[in-house]
Amino acid sequence: MDLQPSLTIGILTSGGDAPGMNACIRSIVRTGLANNARVLGVYNGYEGLIDGEYRPLGARDVGGILQRGGTILQTRRSSRFMEKTGQRDAIRKMNEAGMDALIVVGGDGSLHGAQALHEQGVRVIGIPASIDNDIWGTNIAIGVDTAMNTIMDAVDKLRDTASSHSRAFLVETMGRNSGYLAVMAGIVCGAEVVLIPEVQSTVEEVAQSLENAYKRGKNHSIVIVAEGSGFRATELAKSLDDMDVGFKTRVTVLGHIQRGGSPTAYDRLVASRMGFKAVEALLAGQSGVMTGLKGRGIDLVPIADVIANKREVNMEYYEMAKVLAR
Ligand code: F6P
Numbered sequence: 001m002d003l004q005p006s007l008t009i010g011i012l013t014s015g016g017d018a019p020g021m022n023a024c025i026r027s028i029v030r031t032g033l034a035n036n037a038r039v040l041g042v043y044n045g046y047e048g049l050i051d052g053e054y055r056p057l058g059a060r061d062v063g064g065i066l067q068r069g070g071t072i073l074q075t076r077r078s079s080r081f082m083e084k085t086g087q088r089d090a091i092r093k094m095n096e097a098g099m100d101a102l103i104v105v106g107g108d109g110s111l112h113g114a115q116a117l118h119e120q121g122v123r124v125i126g127i128p129a130s131i132d133n134d135i136w137g138t139n140i141a142i143g144v145d146t147a148m149n150t151i152m153d154a155v156d157k158l159r160d161t162a163s164s165h166s167r168a169f170l171v172e173t174m175g176r177n178s179g180y181l182a183v184m185a186g187i188v189c190g191a192e193v194v195l196i197p198e199v200q201s202t203v204e205e206v207a208q209s210l211e212n213a214y215k216r217g218k219n220h221s222i223v224i225v226a227e228g229s230g231f232r233a234t235e236l237a238k239s240l241d242d243m244d245v246g247f248k249t250r251v252t253v254l255g256h257i258q259r260g261g262s263p264t265a266y267d268r269l270v271a272s273r274m275g276f277k278a279v280e281a282l283l284a285g286q287s288g289v290m291t292g293l294k295g296r297g298i299d300l301v302p303i304a305d306v307i308a309n310k311r312e313v314n315m316e317y318y319e320m321a322k323v324l325a326r
Pocket of ligand 1: 016107130131132174175176227259
């Protein structure tokens, strides 16, 4: 005799893609199936939720995706879902499809959407995924570790040229309004200067730091420029060349390379654990919470708290990066 499914769980990825989203989808599908749930993949994020783009996902549908970047469910930034009418239409479509609950994998904007659904009586669990690591309530979001490794690999390569030509390389990183990626990249790449949104710096200060590095006998320098820092690496480089700081400059804007690629072991692990925990939480009757890495465990944090707070950069690490650049 076939058992009736205990629950029909929808899953969507939303906002900027992040490496590890696929590992998370795989974990949700297989954990759901193991618990006799039916899993519906929602395509194209909240846009697809409104338009009813749902397909059942079986264990084999998520085979061979653990190591793939991007998201097999596709993702969108949906302005329609920000409106009450979009949310209402989505809830109607979910009801028509018999979807009892939804797991949202994405960043801050996606979690705002999840909270809106929760407040209208939909059972929702959030999972943080964004290379920016700007989501409150978790030590790390899915995708951050891979992005950091991508930046590190790129800067290691640039350093070969920087040191061969005695140049200063200005490397622009993503992160939106957060300096997290830039600060951590500064440490793991041994950057001489790190420019972040959280600290106002002037061109003169950057020039002074590079000239000091030159005088201390360094044969090259790395400047990490966070995209939200207020500086554009290309313009900054021109100014520095005009000011003659000792090194000639070159610029690399890493851009969307930081969002792609096969997830690291760490991202696969965090994504798998969070997917597993999210299904467990749904089965235990939870709603309106996000999975968050705390210490060694995965906790559940109210999404209302997550979106009411901003994850701040730990400035101790910013100061440490400066000391290590001596
Ligand atoms: O949130 C991830 C992120 O890559 C940010 O770092 C960046 O500011 C933004 O998304 C870029 O968005 P898009 O891919 O829509 O250009």
